[in-house]
Amino acid sequence: MRLHSKIIALTTPVVILCMITVGVVSFTYLRKTIRDSAYGAAQNALEHTESKIVSLYETAETNMRIFASSSVLTNYLLTDNEQERFTLLQPTLIRLFSGYLKANPEYYEIRVIMPDGFEDTRVVLHDFPNITDEEKNSVYFKTMQNSHGEFFTTTYTNPDNDRAAFLIAKKFLLRDPNLDPITSTPSLRGYLAVTVDLQSLAQYLHPSHNQYGINFLITNRRGKVLFNSLPGKDLISIPNRLLEQVADHTHMEKPFITQYDQLSHHIFSKTIHGEFIILAMIPEKDLFASSHHLGLLIALITLLFSVAFSSLLIFLGRKFIVSPIMELRNAASEMGEGNPDIELLLSNDELGELGHSLIEMNRQLHESQAQIRHLAYHDSLTGLPNRIMLQEFLKRALAGAQRHKELLAVLFVDLDDFKRINDTLGHKTGDDLLKKLAARIETAVRHTPLISHSNLNRESDQVARIGGDEFIIVLPCIERHSDAAQVARRLLEALSQPFHLDEHQIHVTVSIGISIFPADTDLPDELIRLADIAMYHAKEKGKNNYRYYSSAMNTHAVKRQFMEMELRRALEHKEFVLKYQPQVDPCSGQVRGLEALIRWQHPKRGIILPDEFMALAEESELIIPIGEWVVNTVIAQHRVWLDRRTVFLPISINLSTIQLLDANFEKILRRIIAHFNIPASLLQIEITENALIKAGDNARRSLFSLRETGIRICLDDFGSGYSSLTNLTNFPIDKLIIDRGLITNVVSDTKDGELVSAIIKAAKTLGLTVTAKGVEHRDQLEFLKDRGCDLIQGFYFYRPLFASEVEELATG
């Protein structure tokens, strides 16, 4: 997962969580505030209405008392004669009432009602028809008639305009001062009734005041609805249950929550004067509807802020973390591509430190690379250029010399008897010597004044160390051949001085071979090779000198002589080693035997195979001691294995003609067998047919003799050259080894294949074991297996192994 996505995945949930928390908290708080605000509005409205109603009562009562004390009304009520009353007195009364109505706009009707219910006088401010003058049958009048007390109040629906109204009436009990005696009780003369429109009472309950969807109701004490702030609903009276709840609910500060009209409502109530019930009903869903809006708003804000913050954090994350990291990554890529100088804007933080480290690392990398390059091209010990660099230099120098038609010389410098020195003084001293030697050579070359050359400073000469004690000097742009000799002489002279190493004084000599371009060749590798040959020649001629290459030099002979020396030295210094190639039963896959193969670990040339030196060994008779060494090694090895009880396989040794003819050979062989006390059956001898024939009769005798010891005899390279079947019978042969060459094409060449089949058949007939060497492919294997070959030897199964590897194979 990308870092960028990780940052997003981290920041976004955190931010969202924070914002949601904030949102939830503020939502809850605001919701509560809204609820409280709604409650406040409801309670406020109720209180205002209550005070309005209360004050209405009070002022009405007060005003009526004032009326009671005015003579106009009392006179009026005391006048029984209607004619008189209406004609003389009523106009004044009407005027009085008009004034009163104008002063109290909540009252829209004022009436004088006679005790019998006749509506004597009726004054209204705005004309609306009077349904009837006779009120005696109205419910309210009857109630009023039966009521006690000076004042009577009721709520009713005014039949004249079908509107809810509130009636306040005062009974007028008067004594006619002109007619009645002082002591008589006042009698009811009439009622003064003021009608108040409930709408005016409900001004505080008007819906425009309230934003919470509060439904206000005014009902009378029996629950009959007088005013409903929601006009759409045709509500006559509130349910009894609600009425009971109102009666029960005494706590004025908090609403009671109940179901009304299938919805949950929060209800505040007030009962006034026992006559009115005012209800403020807040539908719960409306209460929380605005908070729903609020919730949505908060959710929206939360979302916006979350997005904003997340984006901000992501942006910051990118800016301060991801981008620097990307820059570092790009820088690293560039470093990877090898750019030594990386430009990075580094911030003053951990990433900046990382950047610093990267740059430092890059620098060090480049340093290392430079070092490695140096190492690649230079010799670590002496600091001189190595073979690779030399070769490149030589190529370029040659190209240059070719262009400018100049001469070029290659000097091959070889230390004489370095191995001896190394062995005597130890490797450390040897290394020190080489270092000093290299320095001296370099100095000598540089400071050889070449008279013919105008440029005294020969910067372009190259000295290289290409091997253990081998150095090459390239002299580009020399004017004549003799310049090379001059350098060589100078060198010899320089090296004639002894080296002081630790406590020793060492004299060292070198042999130098010189080849010239374009005289000897124009190829760089050739130049070196020819110089090398020249150097051998110099060695042969007594060392501590220099020789120019000439075509007369017999490379082969020189080389051979040299190699002979080397062989001798190899024997002395035990540079030979034996490897064992397993022979495998093709059917079972089991190893049935081993062939011992000699290898020469040349200190300079590495591993040298017997093909390269055995012929020479045979010619120089070094084969004898080498052969003895082989036998010794094999048998000793057997001893070791037997002691360890690890390997019990017969080992085959290759014998040459010379060894066969060597009189001592058998003796030595027996001696060694006896010495190590190994069963002779563990030893086998391989000998080529050619060798056998060359050896002649003597060989036969030797063989028989050897065979008697228990050693098996194998005929090698059968099928190549002179293959005589009679030899098989004449000689004491146990095994047959088919020539490699036949095996190579045994499948592809039908003739070879037929031959091999015949050989195997013949061998089998004669009771001989057949081994095939050089089996590398499966199809060869299958072929041979089919033909009944007994043993298979080759890379298909195993390559030649070290003794330790064989042991591992046998035990593992």
Next chain:
Amino acid sequence: MFKAPRYSLFLSYHGFAIFLLVSCLYSALMPFYLNPAHASEKQLVLLNWSEYFDQEVLVDFEKEHGIKVTEAYYETDELRTEMLINSDGKGYDLILCNGVNVALYAQKKWLAPIPEKKIPNLQYVDQRWREGFPETKTYGVPFFWGTLGIAYRSDLITKPVTGWHDLFVPDDMLRGKIVMIKDSRDLIGMALKAKGYSANSTNPEELDQAKELLLYQKPFVRAYSYVSLSKQSSMVTGQTMMAMIYNGDALMLQEHEPAIKFVQPKEGGSLWCDYFLIASSSLHKEAAYTFLNYIHRPEIMARLAQYAYYASTNTKAAEYLPTDFLTNPTIYPPKEVLEKSEIFQQLPPRTVKKINSIFNLIIQ
């Protein structure tokens, strides 16, 4: 007579105040005037319309009989009634009252019967008027009679005004230019006439129609009151272009502005007559008789009639009146007009109630 300019209101109150003062003084000095026929006889208080009674006649009366007559004023019949109710008929000696209310006042025991023999000049009074209304024969001495019609500015109103219809359904130009008498009978009665009904109708539907008509007219009405009869009258200035007015008063206005014309509405108006009444509480009844006899001297009545531009109820007074006065159709309307006009009757109580209710609705 409806003369109710603003200052007369002031005057009436002023007069009332004077009266109070006088009566206080009078009653304080009562012990000295035990003999009703004595110097206490020298004061009379007359409750009357303003600008109705020639003051010079009062001066002459005082010169001749040594009795001082002071006037107290009322603006409307209803106000007069109110004043009387408030004082329970006390405080006045003479009351000038329209014929309709006499019976009620008598019922209220406010009035003292007037002995015929005490006022010999009653012989000159037209019998018709003496019996014009219930109880007027017993309690009242007729004064003037007249009609109710329309005065208008003929120079400002181009369309001829012929009847109540022009007043109740006016031209748009008359918006806010009309003054109507603030009297329930006059307003509603004439509205009824305009609708073709009797001014004394008791039919509730007819009354409702009258109400509607009056409500319709309301936006055109500048005020429900009586136009001033002085030079500063709104009819003179032209602020009022049409008004409901009594015939004589229109002539008074004409004095100030000749363009003002009076028309007897073709639907017919109302016919009225007012009477002098003596308060039962009066302590100067003898002086009152003297006064009443005095004013009915034909030559005196002629003077009074000319002053007020009204037709007197005294037949002999015609001998002393100029021809142009006697032939003035405004003062003496032709027969056909009189036939169509109605005298207000006392209506049944329930009708009165309704009328009161309607009246209140119109005037507020």
